[in-house]
Amino acid sequence: xxxxxxxxxxxxxxxxxxxxxxxxxxxxxxxxxxxxxxxxxxxxxxxxxxxxxxxxxxxxxxxxxxxxxxxxxxxxxxxxxxxxxxxxxxxxxxxxxxxxxxxxxxxxxxxxxxxxxxxxxxxxxxxxxxxxxxxxxxxxxxxxxxxxxxxxxxxxxxxxxxxxxxxxxxxxxxxxxxxxxxxxxxxxxxxxxxxxxxxxxxxxxxxxxxxxxxxxxxxxxxxxxxxxxxxxxxxxxxxxxxxxxxxxxxxxxxxxxxxxxxxxxxxxxxxxxxxxxxxxxxxxxxxxxxxxxxxxxxxxxxxxxxxxxxxxxxxxxxxxxxxxxxxxxxxxxxxxxxxxxxxxxxxxxxxxxxxxxxxxxxxxxxxxxxxxxxxxxxxxxxxxxxxxxxxxxxxxxxxxxxxxxxxxxxxxxxxxxxxxxxxxxxxxxxxxxxxxxxxxxxxxxxxxxxxxxxx
Numbered sequence: 001x002x003x004x005x006x007x008x009x010x011x012x013x014x015x016x017x018x019x020x021x022x023x024x025x026x027x028x029x030x031x032x033x034x035x036x037x038x039x040x041x042x043x044x045x046x047x048x049x050x051x052x053x054x055x056x057x058x059x060x061x062x063x064x065x066x067x068x069x070x071x072x073x074x075x076x077x078x079x080x081x082x083x084x085x086x087x088x089x090x091x092x093x094x095x096x097x098x099x100x101x102x103x104x105x106x107x108x109x110x111x112x113x114x115x116x117x118x119x120x121x122x123x124x125x126x127x128x129x130x131x132x133x134x135x136x137x138x139x140x141x142x143x144x145x146x147x148x149x150x151x152x153x154x155x156x157x158x159x160x161x162x163x164x165x166x167x168x169x170x171x172x173x174x175x176x177x178x179x180x181x182x183x184x185x186x187x188x189x190x191x192x193x194x195x196x197x198x199x200x201x202x203x204x205x206x207x208x209x210x211x212x213x214x215x216x217x218x219x220x221x222x223x224x225x226x227x228x229x230x231x232x233x234x235x236x237x238x239x240x241x242x243x244x245x246x247x248x249x250x251x252x253x254x255x256x257x258x259x260x261x262x263x264x265x266x267x268x269x270x271x272x273x274x275x276x277x278x279x280x281x282x283x284x285x286x287x288x289x290x291x292x293x294x295x296x297x298x299x300x301x302x303x304x305x306x307x308x309x310x311x312x313x314x315x316x317x318x319x320x321x322x323x324x325x326x327x328x329x330x331x332x333x334x335x336x337x338x339x340x341x342x343x344x345x346x347x348x349x350x351x352x353x354x355x356x357x358x359x360x361x362x363x364x365x366x367x368x369x370x371x372x373x374x375x376x377x378x379x380x381x382x383x384x385x386x387x388x389x390x391x392x393x394x395x396x397x398x399x400x401x402x403x404x405x406x407x408x409x410x411x412x413x414x415x416x417x418x419x420x421x422x423x424x425x426x427x428x429x430x431x432x433x434x435x436x437x438x439x440x441x442x443x444x445x446x447x448x449x450x451x452x453x454x455x
Contacts, residue, residue, distance in 0.1 A: 001033040001255045003064055031062040031082060034342040035308035036251065039244045040080065043095045050180040051106040058105065059376060070097050072104045086252050091241035092187025096174065099188065103173030107166065171219055175226045184235045189223045196220060250274035254281035273299065284316045292316055307336035311343060323354055334366065341373025345380045352387055363387045378407040395424035399431060402438045414442035
């Protein structure tokens with residue numbers, strides 16, 4: 001699991017608009033974890049298909065925030081807080097929330113704001129949302145109202161503030177998608193009951209989901225009536241989904257909670273897989289590699305074809321400076337799940353860190369697979385640029401840096417790097433044409449941002 005602090009990823013201008021700047025940067029960050037991301041994708045894909053959405057076009061981000069929240073922004077970007085995942089009682093509850101948010105995507109709700117943020121990076125959108133949440137939570141439209149994301153100023157009070165009509169429409173859509181995929185809506189009903197309890201709290205103590213997704217008794221009764229009538233209401237969580245949910249929560253608690261709390265939550269007498277996984281992570285974080293490695297090795301002995309256990313073992317070894325041993329684990333993880341861009345990326349990065357030029361071709365192979373799987377991962381492009389640079393291929397390195405700059409919204413740098421690549425590449429080649437496309441797109445994006453800022 002990797003945590004990317006939001007403050008480190010944003011420019012100074014964005015930071016000026018973040019609420020409660022004195023708080024720890026860790027509260028506002030993104031989580032990258034191949035296993036959890038795959039779990040969310042497995043749950044979301046059938047719902048996206050039922051909604052007529054291209055599952056590969058919907059970007060999913062895990063926000064490291066303990067509050068209960070999930071939201072859609074920037075077109076087809078779905079943000080889910082770790083607090084919602086950790087606070088859920090079953091896979092069905094998370095699936096119900098995803099179904100509801102899918103209803104917002106398919107319904108085109110908040111279209112004006114979505115258009116304003118469509119080309120923005122996830123970091124910029126989250127900065128905008130945090131400022132908007134400050135306005136909604138305090139009841140003051142002036143707080144966060146001047147936040148700029150994607151080059152356009154939008155009233156924070158209106159941002160992510162769904163109407164009751166839109167909420168009901170998203171509920172109805174969610175119920176339709178759950179029925180279409182043969183899944184129970186009981187989880188969604190249970191989640192709504194959680195929200196009903198939240199409504200009794202003062203606005204300052206309510207989770208953001210309650211403030212931005214207005215609840216009504218009619219909505220709850222509609223969902224309850226559907227549960228009463230639907231032939232899928234008694235369909236239980238599959239054993240696979242129950243295990244995925246338990247492992248997801250175990251990893252989140254183990255990585256994000258204090259170590260002592262994790263070991264208390266998952267004591268030694270609990271021999272189930274999620275508990276053993278949580279303890280392995282806790283030992284690794286302690287750090288006590290002498291206890292962590294036997295714990296993870298025992299899990300691998302029981303589940304030898306689990307790529308995420310090999311990945312975790314590789315992370316333990318990598319972060320303790322045992323790179324050659326980590327390489328074996330990461331290669332096993334990628335062998336077992338070659339379609340994971342995140343696993344490919346981490347293996348490619350490790351091969352660079354070994355400082356062996358003979359490994360650079362393999363590193364580039366894995367990093368190319370990573371960007372093919374997820375072209376929006378700026379870190380993969382950065383690693384690819386490093387690998388090409390060490391090979392002496394400065395044209396390919398500049399082109400990769402241009403890709404990275406486009407994703408992070410650094411349009412001036414994207415223009416520069418794409419122009420550099422153009423000057424080094426054979427004129428008329430496909431790579432040269434691609435560099436031209438990036439340069440033109442960066443120049444247009446920068447002009448558009450300046451024009452919108454003037455307005």
